[in-house]
Amino acid sequence: MRIRLTLFSLAFSVLGLSLLSACAGNITVTADATVPTPIVDPHPFNVGVYYSTELVEYVHEQKVADRGSITIDLGRNQKTVFDRTFGQMFQEVVHVDSLDAIPQNVAGVLVPSIIRVQLMTPRQSRNDYYEIWIEYGIDIILPDGTKLDFASTASRGGREDPEARRTQVAWMIAAYGKANKQDYSSFMDKADSALAEATQNAYRDAALLIVASLANIADPPRRGDPRIKSAVREWIKENSQP
Amino acid sequence: MKLLQTTFRTIVLVGVFFLGYLVLPGCVSTTQQQFREADTGIEEGEVIAILRRKSNTRNETEESFIECLTEKTSSGQGAIEVMSDREFVDALFPWFEPRSAPRNVDEMPRYFENENIRETLEQIDARYIVWVNGTTQRTDQSGSVQCAVATGGIPACFGFLTWEAGSDYEATIWDIDRGITVGRLSAESKGMSFVPAIVVPIPFVARTQASACASLAEQLKDFIAGKDPVEE
Numbered sequence: 001m002r003i004r005l006t007l008f009s010l011a012f013s014v015l016g017l018s019l020l021s022a023c024a025g026n027i028t029v030t031a032d033a034t035v036p037t038p039i040v041d042p043h044p045f046n047v048g049v050y051y052s053t054e055l056v057e058y059v060h061e062q063k064v065a066d067r068g069s070i071t072i073d074l075g076r077n078q079k080t081v082f083d084r085t086f087g088q089m090f091q092e093v094v095h096v097d098s099l100d101a102i103p104q105n106v107a108g109v110l111v112p113s114i115i116r117v118q119l120m121t122p123r124q125s126r127n128d129y130y131e132i133w134i135e136y137g138i139d140i141i142l143p144d145g146t147k148l149d150f151a152s153t154a155s156r157g158g159r160e161d162p163e164a165r166r167t168q169v170a171w172m173i174a175a176y177g178k179a180n181k182q183d184y185s186s187f188m189d190k191a192d193s194a195l196a197e198a199t200q201n202a203y204r205d206a207a208l209l210i211v212a213s214l215a216n217i218a219d220p221p222r223r224g225d226p227r228i229k230s231a232v233r234e235w236i237k238e239n240s241q242p
Numbered sequence: 243m244k245l246l247q248t249t250f251r252t253i254v255l256v257g258v259f260f261l262g263y264l265v266l267p268g269c270v271s272t273t274q275q276q277f278r279e280a281d282t283g284i285e286e287g288e289v290i291a292i293l294r295r296k297s298n299t300r301n302e303t304e305e306s307f308i309e310c311l312t313e314k315t316s317s318g319q320g321a322i323e324v325m326s327d328r329e330f331v332d333a334l335f336p337w338f339e340p341r342s343a344p345r346n347v348d349e350m351p352r353y354f355e356n357e358n359i360r361e362t363l364e365q366i367d368a369r370y371i372v373w374v375n376g377t378t379q380r381t382d383q384s385g386s387v388q389c390a391v392a393t394g395g396i397p398a399c400f401g402f403l404t405w406e407a408g409s410d411y412e413a414t415i416w417d418i419d420r421g422i423t424v425g426r427l428s429a430e431s432k433g434m435s436f437v438p439a440i441v442v443p444i445p446f447v448a449r450t451q452a453s454a455c456a457s458l459a460e461q462l463k464d465f466i467a468g469k470d471p472v473e474e
Contacts, residue, residue, distance in 0.1 A: 036335035039358040176341075182378075183305045201340075208336035 026069045027192050031199035033077035038088045038211045045239040048096040048109035049086055050141075051079055060117040070119060072199060074134070082112055085207040089214050102143055107239040111139040115172070119195070122181045129178040130194040134202045136173040138210075140235060148231050171232050173209045177201030269446075270433035270453045274461055280417065280424040283468050288369040289323045290315075290466065291330040292413075295375045296340040303374055307411065307451055311374065314459035322466055325368060334362055347373065347416050347423050354421065368418055370466065374458075376411030378451045387439045399439040408432045409454040413462060425465060429457040 058075035086093045096102065096109050116135040122128055140148040179197035184190040214236065284290070292312050294303040308327050316324040331338040337359055344350050350371075353359055387401035412428040433448025464470075 036332040038336050039334060039362055041358070180302065180304055204336065204339055205341060208339045208342055211336050212342065 027071070027195065029070065029072040029192050029195045029199060031072070031077065031196040031203075033080035033084075033203050034200050035081050035084050035203050035207045037084055038207065040088060040211055040215045042088060043090050043214070043236060043240055044242075045090060045107045046092040046094060046105055047086065047090045048094045048103055048106040049082060050096045050099055050109050050111045051082070052111070052113065055113055058114050060119075062117075062119055064119075064121055064124065070121075070195065072117075072119070072132075072195065074114065074117065074199070077203060078112065078114075081203045081207060082110075085210050086110060089211065099141055099145075102141065102145065104143065106143065108143065108148065108235065109141040111141060113137045113139070119198075121191070128181050130181060130191065130198045131176070131178045132195070132198045132202050134175045134177075134206065136175065136206060138171040138173065140171070140232065148235055171213070173206055173213075175202045175206035175209060177203070177205055270431055270448045270450055272429060272431040272453050272457045274430075274457050275428045276425065276461060276465065277427075278425040278465070278470070280420070280422060281468060282370075282415070282417070282424050282466050284322060284369055284466050288367055289325045290370040290372055291325040291327070291368050292372045292374060293327050293330060293338065295373050296338075296343050301377055302340075303376055303411070304378065304451075307376075307378070307409075307455060308374060310452065310455040311459055311462075314456060315462050318463075320463040320467055322463055325366065330366075330368070330371075333366055334359060347414055350416055351421055354418075363418055370424070371416040371418060372462065373414045373416065374411060375414075376409070376454075378407060378409040378454075380405055380407045382406045387437055387443050389439075389443075396441075398441045399443045400441075401439050401443075402436065403439075404434065404436040406432070406434055407448055407450045409450040411454050411458055413458060415462075415465065427458060427461045427465060429454040429461065431457070 055078050056075045058078070060072045060074055062070050064070055083093065094103055094106055099109065099111070102109055113136065114134060115137045117133065119130070119132040121130060125131065142148060177198040178201060179194040181194055183197075184194040213232070292308060292315065294305070294308045296302060305327075312324050312326050315322055331343075336342055337353060337356070338344075344353060354363075383403075383405035385401060385403045387399055387403045389397065389399040391397050409429075409431045411430075412426060414426050415424050416422070417424045431450040431454040433450040433453070435446060435448045437443050437445045
Protein backbone atom coordinates (compact mmCIF):
# COMPACT_ATOMS: atom_id res chain seq x y z
CA MET A 1 0.00 0.00 0.00
CA ARG A 2 1.51 3.25 -1.08
CA ILE A 3 1.05 6.09 1.33
CA ARG A 4 1.18 9.60 -0.05
CA LEU A 5 0.75 13.03 1.37
CA THR A 6 -2.64 14.53 0.62
CA LEU A 7 -4.90 17.12 2.11
CA PHE A 8 -5.89 14.66 4.84
CA SER A 9 -2.42 14.28 6.25
CA LEU A 10 -1.78 17.95 5.61
CA ALA A 11 -4.88 18.87 7.62
CA PHE A 12 -3.82 16.62 10.47
CA SER A 13 -0.30 18.03 10.33
CA VAL A 14 -1.68 21.55 10.64
CA LEU A 15 -3.93 20.43 13.53
CA GLY A 16 -1.01 18.70 15.23
CA LEU A 17 1.24 21.71 14.78
CA SER A 18 -1.38 24.04 16.19
CA LEU A 19 -1.81 21.79 19.23
CA LEU A 20 1.95 21.57 19.65
CA SER A 21 2.28 25.31 19.45
CA ALA A 22 -0.44 25.63 22.08
CA CYS A 23 1.64 23.41 24.34
CA ALA A 24 4.91 25.15 23.70
CA GLY A 25 3.78 28.77 23.42
CA ASN A 26 4.17 31.50 26.00
CA ILE A 27 1.31 31.94 28.44
CA THR A 28 0.11 35.19 29.96
CA VAL A 29 -2.14 34.81 32.99
CA THR A 30 -4.53 37.44 34.25
CA ALA A 31 -6.31 36.35 37.40
CA ASP A 32 -9.08 38.19 39.22
CA ALA A 33 -8.88 38.64 42.97
CA THR A 34 -11.90 36.72 44.20
CA VAL A 35 -11.21 37.05 47.90
CA PRO A 36 -14.47 37.25 49.86
CA THR A 37 -14.88 39.34 52.99
CA PRO A 38 -13.76 37.24 55.96
CA ILE A 39 -16.30 36.61 58.73
CA VAL A 40 -14.23 37.70 61.74
CA ASP A 41 -14.50 40.32 64.45
CA PRO A 42 -12.18 43.31 63.85
CA HIS A 43 -9.51 44.41 66.32
CA PRO A 44 -10.48 47.66 68.08
CA PHE A 45 -7.75 49.86 66.59
CA ASN A 46 -6.75 51.49 63.31
CA VAL A 47 -3.88 50.58 61.03
CA GLY A 48 -2.35 52.07 57.94
CA VAL A 49 -1.40 50.14 54.83
CA TYR A 50 1.28 51.09 52.34
CA TYR A 51 1.43 49.58 48.87
CA SER A 52 4.85 49.98 47.28
CA THR A 53 5.24 50.44 43.53
CA GLU A 54 7.17 47.15 43.45
CA LEU A 55 4.15 45.33 44.86
CA VAL A 56 1.41 46.82 42.68
CA GLU A 57 3.51 46.39 39.53
CA TYR A 58 4.80 42.91 40.38
CA VAL A 59 4.90 40.60 37.36
CA HIS A 60 6.16 37.05 37.71
CA GLU A 61 7.80 35.46 34.70
CA GLN A 62 9.07 31.90 34.78
CA LYS A 63 10.56 29.73 32.10
CA VAL A 64 8.93 26.32 32.03
CA ALA A 65 10.54 23.54 29.99
CA ASP A 66 7.37 22.27 28.34
CA ARG A 67 5.69 25.65 27.84
CA GLY A 68 8.21 28.34 27.12
CA SER A 69 7.50 31.28 29.36
CA ILE A 70 4.63 31.84 31.81
CA THR A 71 3.87 35.42 32.85
CA ILE A 72 1.48 36.25 35.69
CA ASP A 73 0.50 39.83 36.49
CA LEU A 74 0.22 39.54 40.27
CA GLY A 75 0.56 43.22 41.14
CA ARG A 76 -2.82 44.33 39.82
CA ASN A 77 -4.69 42.32 42.48
CA GLN A 78 -2.65 43.03 45.60
CA LYS A 79 -4.61 46.08 46.74
CA THR A 80 -7.89 44.16 46.47
CA VAL A 81 -6.55 41.16 48.38
CA PHE A 82 -5.06 43.16 51.25
CA ASP A 83 -7.76 45.84 51.43
CA ARG A 84 -10.47 43.22 51.74
CA THR A 85 -8.55 41.18 54.31
CA PHE A 86 -7.12 43.98 56.48
CA GLY A 87 -10.37 45.93 56.10
CA GLN A 88 -12.23 43.29 58.05
CA MET A 89 -9.45 42.67 60.56
CA PHE A 90 -9.17 46.20 61.98
CA GLN A 91 -11.50 48.99 63.01
CA GLU A 92 -10.30 51.21 60.19
CA VAL A 93 -7.63 50.88 57.51
CA VAL A 94 -5.96 54.07 56.26
CA HIS A 95 -4.10 54.10 52.94
CA VAL A 96 -0.66 55.65 53.41
CA ASP A 97 1.12 57.24 50.43
CA SER A 98 4.53 57.56 52.05
CA LEU A 99 6.27 55.91 54.97
CA ASP A 100 7.80 59.29 55.85
CA ALA A 101 4.44 60.60 57.04
CA ILE A 102 2.72 58.07 59.28
CA PRO A 103 -0.73 59.14 60.52
CA GLN A 104 -0.96 59.51 64.29
CA ASN A 105 -4.30 57.70 64.61
CA VAL A 106 -2.89 54.30 63.59
CA ALA A 107 -1.13 51.64 65.66
CA GLY A 108 1.21 50.88 62.79
CA VAL A 109 1.49 50.73 59.02
CA LEU A 110 1.34 47.34 57.34
CA VAL A 111 3.67 47.03 54.35
CA PRO A 112 3.12 43.89 52.28
CA SER A 113 5.63 42.71 49.70
CA ILE A 114 6.13 39.68 47.49
CA ILE A 115 9.34 37.87 48.38
CA ARG A 116 9.25 34.92 46.00
CA VAL A 117 6.93 33.17 43.54
CA GLN A 118 7.15 29.68 42.13
CA LEU A 119 4.86 27.71 39.87
CA MET A 120 4.67 24.15 38.61
CA THR A 121 2.83 22.61 35.69
CA PRO A 122 1.41 19.06 35.74
CA ARG A 123 4.15 17.89 33.42
CA GLN A 124 6.84 19.17 35.78
CA SER A 125 5.31 17.77 38.95
CA ARG A 126 3.89 14.61 37.29
CA ASN A 127 0.50 15.07 38.89
CA ASP A 128 -2.83 16.60 37.82
CA TYR A 129 -2.27 20.06 39.28
CA TYR A 130 -1.10 23.49 38.23
CA GLU A 131 0.42 24.87 41.42
CA ILE A 132 1.66 28.26 42.58
CA TRP A 133 3.41 29.40 45.75
CA ILE A 134 3.47 33.09 46.64
CA GLU A 135 5.68 34.02 49.55
CA TYR A 136 4.68 37.32 51.13
CA GLY A 137 6.49 39.40 53.68
CA ILE A 138 4.56 41.90 55.80
CA ASP A 139 6.46 44.60 57.64
CA ILE A 140 4.88 46.65 60.39
CA ILE A 141 6.13 50.23 60.76
CA LEU A 142 5.34 51.63 64.19
CA PRO A 143 4.15 55.26 64.70
CA ASP A 144 7.67 56.30 65.74
CA GLY A 145 9.00 55.16 62.37
CA THR A 146 10.80 52.04 63.64
CA LYS A 147 10.17 48.65 62.13
CA LEU A 148 8.73 45.77 64.11
CA ASP A 149 11.31 43.11 63.23
CA PHE A 150 13.00 39.94 64.43
CA ALA A 151 15.22 41.94 66.80
CA SER A 152 12.19 43.34 68.61
CA THR A 153 10.83 39.81 68.94
CA ALA A 154 13.90 38.72 70.85
CA SER A 155 13.84 41.87 72.98
CA ARG A 156 10.22 41.16 73.90
CA GLY A 157 11.08 37.63 74.92
CA GLY A 158 9.45 36.06 71.87
CA ARG A 159 10.63 33.16 69.75
CA GLU A 160 12.64 34.09 66.68
CA ASP A 161 11.49 33.05 63.25
CA PRO A 162 14.58 31.96 61.23
CA GLU A 163 12.77 32.75 57.97
CA ALA A 164 12.13 36.31 59.16
CA ARG A 165 15.82 36.64 60.07
CA ARG A 166 16.80 35.57 56.56
CA THR A 167 14.44 37.96 54.81
CA GLN A 168 14.55 40.76 57.41
CA VAL A 169 10.76 41.12 57.43
CA ALA A 170 8.56 40.86 60.48
CA TRP A 171 6.05 38.37 59.25
CA MET A 172 6.17 35.75 56.50
CA ILE A 173 3.24 34.13 54.72
CA ALA A 174 3.62 31.26 52.26
CA ALA A 175 0.38 31.11 50.24
CA TYR A 176 -0.38 28.14 48.02
CA GLY A 177 -2.96 27.59 45.29
CA LYS A 178 -3.65 24.81 42.86
CA ALA A 179 -6.07 23.89 40.05
CA ASN A 180 -6.86 20.44 38.71
CA LYS A 181 -6.05 20.07 35.02
CA GLN A 182 -8.98 17.61 34.75
CA ASP A 183 -11.32 20.57 35.28
CA TYR A 184 -9.76 22.29 32.28
CA SER A 185 -9.32 19.39 29.88
CA SER A 186 -10.48 19.89 26.34
CA PHE A 187 -9.12 19.80 22.81
CA MET A 188 -7.93 23.37 23.29
CA ASP A 189 -5.15 24.31 25.65
CA LYS A 190 -6.55 25.94 28.81
CA ALA A 191 -3.40 26.22 30.89
CA ASP A 192 -3.94 29.97 31.28
CA SER A 193 -7.38 29.44 32.88
CA ALA A 194 -6.04 26.72 35.17
CA LEU A 195 -3.13 28.93 36.25
CA ALA A 196 -5.54 31.82 36.84
CA GLU A 197 -7.61 29.62 39.15
CA ALA A 198 -4.50 28.42 40.98
CA THR A 199 -3.47 32.08 41.46
CA GLN A 200 -6.93 33.01 42.79
CA ASN A 201 -6.70 30.12 45.23
CA ALA A 202 -3.29 31.36 46.38
CA TYR A 203 -4.79 34.83 47.06
CA ARG A 204 -7.51 33.17 49.16
CA ASP A 205 -4.88 31.17 51.01
CA ALA A 206 -2.92 34.37 51.73
CA ALA A 207 -6.08 36.00 53.13
CA LEU A 208 -6.76 32.91 55.25
CA LEU A 209 -3.23 32.92 56.67
CA ILE A 210 -3.50 36.61 57.56
CA VAL A 211 -6.90 36.13 59.21
CA ALA A 212 -5.82 33.04 61.12
CA SER A 213 -2.70 34.84 62.29
CA LEU A 214 -4.32 38.11 63.32
CA ALA A 215 -7.64 36.90 64.70
CA ASN A 216 -7.81 35.93 68.33
CA ILE A 217 -9.40 32.63 67.51
CA ALA A 218 -9.06 29.38 69.37
CA ASP A 219 -11.64 27.58 67.24
CA PRO A 220 -11.87 26.56 64.44
CA PRO A 221 -8.46 24.94 64.56
CA ARG A 222 -5.71 26.45 62.48
CA ARG A 223 -3.79 24.35 60.01
CA GLY A 224 -0.15 24.70 59.17
CA ASP A 225 2.24 27.27 60.50
CA PRO A 226 1.26 30.82 59.55
CA ARG A 227 4.69 31.88 60.84
CA ILE A 228 3.38 34.90 62.60
CA LYS A 229 5.98 36.27 64.93
CA SER A 230 5.51 36.65 68.62
CA ALA A 231 6.18 40.37 68.19
CA VAL A 232 3.12 40.75 65.95
CA ARG A 233 0.91 39.04 68.52
CA GLU A 234 2.37 41.26 71.22
CA TRP A 235 1.70 44.33 69.07
CA ILE A 236 -1.94 43.30 68.62
CA LYS A 237 -2.32 42.58 72.32
CA GLU A 238 -0.84 45.92 73.34
CA ASN A 239 -3.08 47.89 70.99
CA SER A 240 -6.23 45.94 71.84
CA GLN A 241 -6.10 46.96 75.49
CA PRO A 242 -8.59 49.70 76.36
CA MET B 243 -12.17 18.02 -8.10
CA LYS B 244 -9.99 15.34 -6.51
CA LEU B 245 -9.01 17.79 -3.81
CA LEU B 246 -12.68 18.44 -3.03
CA GLN B 247 -13.40 14.70 -2.82
CA THR B 248 -10.51 14.16 -0.41
CA THR B 249 -11.61 17.09 1.74
CA PHE B 250 -15.16 15.71 1.82
CA ARG B 251 -13.93 12.24 2.88
CA THR B 252 -11.77 13.77 5.57
CA ILE B 253 -14.67 15.78 6.95
CA VAL B 254 -16.90 12.67 6.92
CA LEU B 255 -14.23 10.64 8.77
CA VAL B 256 -13.73 13.25 11.46
CA GLY B 257 -17.52 13.76 11.70
CA VAL B 258 -18.14 10.06 12.22
CA PHE B 259 -15.46 9.99 14.92
CA PHE B 260 -16.94 12.86 16.91
CA LEU B 261 -20.50 11.61 16.40
CA GLY B 262 -19.42 8.25 17.77
CA TYR B 263 -17.73 9.96 20.71
CA LEU B 264 -20.88 11.86 21.56
CA VAL B 265 -23.49 9.20 20.87
CA LEU B 266 -22.05 5.75 21.52
CA PRO B 267 -21.61 4.92 25.18
CA GLY B 268 -19.10 2.36 26.41
CA CYS B 269 -19.99 -0.27 29.00
CA VAL B 270 -20.56 1.18 32.49
CA SER B 271 -21.69 -0.61 35.62
CA THR B 272 -22.60 1.34 38.75
CA THR B 273 -22.87 0.08 42.31
CA GLN B 274 -24.51 2.25 44.93
CA GLN B 275 -24.68 1.92 48.69
CA GLN B 276 -26.59 3.74 51.38
CA PHE B 277 -26.09 3.78 55.13
CA ARG B 278 -28.68 5.69 57.16
CA GLU B 279 -27.90 6.73 60.74
CA ALA B 280 -30.90 8.99 61.43
CA ASP B 281 -34.16 10.11 59.86
CA THR B 282 -34.11 13.07 57.45
CA GLY B 283 -36.44 15.64 55.91
CA ILE B 284 -36.26 19.13 54.52
CA GLU B 285 -38.67 22.05 54.75
CA GLU B 286 -39.47 24.68 52.16
CA GLY B 287 -36.87 27.43 52.08
CA GLU B 288 -34.14 25.24 53.54
CA VAL B 289 -31.11 24.45 51.40
CA ILE B 290 -28.37 21.87 51.34
CA ALA B 291 -24.73 22.64 50.57
CA ILE B 292 -22.75 20.18 48.48
CA LEU B 293 -19.07 20.51 49.24
CA ARG B 294 -16.04 18.69 47.98
CA ARG B 295 -13.60 17.62 50.60
CA LYS B 296 -10.55 19.79 50.11
CA SER B 297 -6.99 19.58 51.18
CA ASN B 298 -3.71 20.94 49.93
CA THR B 299 -2.61 17.41 49.16
CA ARG B 300 -3.33 15.76 45.81
CA ASN B 301 -6.25 13.51 44.77
CA GLU B 302 -8.92 16.09 45.48
CA THR B 303 -12.45 15.54 44.20
CA GLU B 304 -12.87 17.16 40.78
CA GLU B 305 -14.76 20.46 40.68
CA SER B 306 -16.57 19.23 37.55
CA PHE B 307 -18.05 16.32 39.53
CA ILE B 308 -19.38 18.65 42.23
CA GLU B 309 -20.87 20.94 39.59
CA CYS B 310 -22.59 17.94 37.98
CA LEU B 311 -23.91 16.69 41.35
CA THR B 312 -25.17 20.16 42.27
CA GLU B 313 -26.94 20.56 38.94
CA LYS B 314 -28.58 17.11 38.99
CA THR B 315 -29.66 17.32 42.65
CA SER B 316 -31.28 20.71 42.12
CA SER B 317 -33.23 19.65 39.01
CA GLY B 318 -35.64 16.94 37.91
CA GLN B 319 -38.11 15.01 40.04
CA GLY B 320 -37.69 15.54 43.78
CA ALA B 321 -35.30 18.45 43.24
CA ILE B 322 -33.76 20.07 46.33
CA GLU B 323 -32.47 23.63 46.55
CA VAL B 324 -28.70 23.37 46.58
CA MET B 325 -26.10 25.94 47.55
CA SER B 326 -22.98 25.40 45.47
CA ASP B 327 -19.59 24.68 46.95
CA ARG B 328 -18.26 28.09 45.86
CA GLU B 329 -21.23 30.03 47.30
CA PHE B 330 -20.89 28.19 50.62
CA VAL B 331 -17.14 28.61 51.06
CA ASP B 332 -17.39 32.28 50.04
CA ALA B 333 -20.15 32.92 52.60
CA LEU B 334 -18.09 31.27 55.34
CA PHE B 335 -14.70 32.57 54.24
CA PRO B 336 -12.08 31.67 55.35
CA TRP B 337 -13.12 28.67 57.44
CA PHE B 338 -13.83 26.15 54.65
CA GLU B 339 -10.69 26.69 52.57
CA PRO B 340 -8.35 23.74 51.83
CA ARG B 341 -6.06 24.72 54.71
CA SER B 342 -8.82 25.46 57.24
CA ALA B 343 -11.76 23.17 56.35
CA PRO B 344 -12.69 20.29 58.63
CA ARG B 345 -10.88 17.12 57.63
CA ASN B 346 -13.85 14.98 58.61
CA VAL B 347 -17.35 15.39 60.02
CA ASP B 348 -16.11 14.71 63.56
CA GLU B 349 -14.47 18.14 63.48
CA MET B 350 -17.69 19.93 62.52
CA PRO B 351 -19.03 20.59 66.04
CA ARG B 352 -15.89 22.61 66.85
CA TYR B 353 -16.58 24.86 63.87
CA PHE B 354 -20.13 25.53 64.98
CA GLU B 355 -18.83 26.83 68.31
CA ASN B 356 -17.62 29.86 66.35
CA GLU B 357 -20.35 32.50 66.62
CA ASN B 358 -19.63 34.02 63.18
CA ILE B 359 -19.99 30.62 61.50
CA ARG B 360 -23.21 29.85 63.38
CA GLU B 361 -24.78 33.19 62.50
CA THR B 362 -23.89 32.86 58.81
CA LEU B 363 -25.36 29.35 58.60
CA GLU B 364 -28.59 30.64 60.14
CA GLN B 365 -28.74 33.49 57.62
CA ILE B 366 -28.38 31.19 54.62
CA ASP B 367 -30.83 28.67 56.12
CA ALA B 368 -28.60 25.70 55.35
CA ARG B 369 -30.00 22.45 56.76
CA TYR B 370 -27.55 19.80 55.56
CA ILE B 371 -23.94 19.78 54.48
CA VAL B 372 -23.06 17.04 52.00
CA TRP B 373 -19.34 16.25 51.97
CA VAL B 374 -18.21 14.53 48.80
CA ASN B 375 -15.01 12.57 48.55
CA GLY B 376 -13.60 10.55 45.65
CA THR B 377 -12.07 10.76 42.18
CA THR B 378 -12.18 9.30 38.70
CA GLN B 379 -9.11 7.38 37.62
CA ARG B 380 -8.16 6.05 34.19
CA THR B 381 -6.24 2.78 34.19
CA ASP B 382 -5.02 -0.04 31.99
CA GLN B 383 -4.78 1.62 28.61
CA SER B 384 -3.66 -0.63 25.79
CA GLY B 385 -3.60 -0.84 22.00
CA SER B 386 -3.38 1.94 19.45
CA VAL B 387 -5.10 3.43 16.42
CA GLN B 388 -3.11 4.66 13.46
CA CYS B 389 -4.43 6.71 10.59
CA ALA B 390 -2.99 7.10 7.11
CA VAL B 391 -4.04 7.95 3.59
CA ALA B 392 -4.18 5.07 1.13
CA THR B 393 -4.00 5.02 -2.65
CA GLY B 394 -6.74 7.07 -4.22
CA GLY B 395 -6.68 9.62 -1.44
CA ILE B 396 -8.89 7.61 0.89
CA PRO B 397 -8.12 8.37 4.52
CA ALA B 398 -8.27 5.30 6.75
CA CYS B 399 -7.60 4.33 10.36
CA PHE B 400 -6.76 0.88 11.68
CA GLY B 401 -6.24 -0.53 15.14
CA PHE B 402 -7.92 -1.03 18.50
CA LEU B 403 -7.54 1.17 21.56
CA THR B 404 -8.98 0.31 24.95
CA TRP B 405 -8.85 1.65 28.51
CA GLU B 406 -10.60 1.21 31.84
CA ALA B 407 -11.91 4.00 34.04
CA GLY B 408 -13.27 3.92 37.56
CA SER B 409 -15.25 6.63 39.41
CA ASP B 410 -15.60 6.09 43.14
CA TYR B 411 -17.39 8.76 45.23
CA GLU B 412 -18.79 8.89 48.75
CA ALA B 413 -21.10 11.51 50.27
CA THR B 414 -21.44 12.05 54.01
CA ILE B 415 -24.52 14.00 55.08
CA TRP B 416 -24.29 16.25 58.13
CA ASP B 417 -27.43 17.65 59.79
CA ILE B 418 -26.55 21.20 60.86
CA ASP B 419 -29.57 21.66 63.15
CA ARG B 420 -28.94 18.49 65.15
CA GLY B 421 -25.16 18.45 64.77
CA ILE B 422 -24.98 14.81 63.72
CA THR B 423 -24.10 12.68 60.72
CA VAL B 424 -27.35 11.32 59.30
CA GLY B 425 -25.96 8.97 56.68
CA ARG B 426 -23.49 8.01 54.01
CA LEU B 427 -24.06 7.34 50.31
CA SER B 428 -21.70 6.00 47.72
CA ALA B 429 -21.59 5.39 43.98
CA GLU B 430 -18.93 3.40 42.22
CA SER B 431 -18.89 3.24 38.43
CA LYS B 432 -16.54 1.15 36.37
CA GLY B 433 -16.35 1.10 32.64
CA MET B 434 -14.39 -0.07 29.64
CA SER B 435 -13.92 2.29 26.73
CA PHE B 436 -12.75 1.14 23.33
CA VAL B 437 -12.10 2.56 19.89
CA PRO B 438 -12.16 -0.04 17.09
CA ALA B 439 -10.94 1.33 13.79
CA ILE B 440 -11.43 -0.38 10.45
CA VAL B 441 -11.16 2.54 8.06
CA VAL B 442 -13.36 4.69 10.36
CA PRO B 443 -12.58 4.86 14.12
CA ILE B 444 -15.72 4.56 16.23
CA PRO B 445 -15.21 5.46 19.89
CA PHE B 446 -17.30 3.78 22.58
CA VAL B 447 -16.50 5.90 25.64
CA ALA B 448 -17.58 4.78 29.09
CA ARG B 449 -18.67 7.93 30.94
CA THR B 450 -18.13 6.62 34.44
CA GLN B 451 -18.05 10.02 36.14
CA ALA B 452 -21.38 11.06 34.61
CA SER B 453 -22.89 7.75 35.66
CA ALA B 454 -21.63 8.05 39.26
CA CYS B 455 -22.90 11.64 39.37
CA ALA B 456 -26.40 10.68 38.20
CA SER B 457 -26.55 7.76 40.64
CA LEU B 458 -25.38 9.81 43.63
CA ALA B 459 -27.76 12.69 42.82
CA GLU B 460 -30.81 10.39 42.71
CA GLN B 461 -29.74 8.71 45.96
CA LEU B 462 -29.20 12.07 47.62
CA LYS B 463 -32.65 13.40 46.67
CA ASP B 464 -34.35 10.27 47.99
CA PHE B 465 -32.22 10.16 51.13
CA ILE B 466 -32.86 13.79 52.11
CA ALA B 467 -36.58 13.33 51.43
CA GLY B 468 -36.52 10.40 53.85
CA LYS B 469 -37.18 7.67 51.30
CA ASP B 470 -35.45 4.34 51.78
CA PRO B 471 -33.99 2.56 48.74
CA VAL B 472 -36.14 -0.11 47.11
CA GLU B 473 -34.67 -3.61 47.44
CA GLU B 474 -34.36 -5.29 44.06
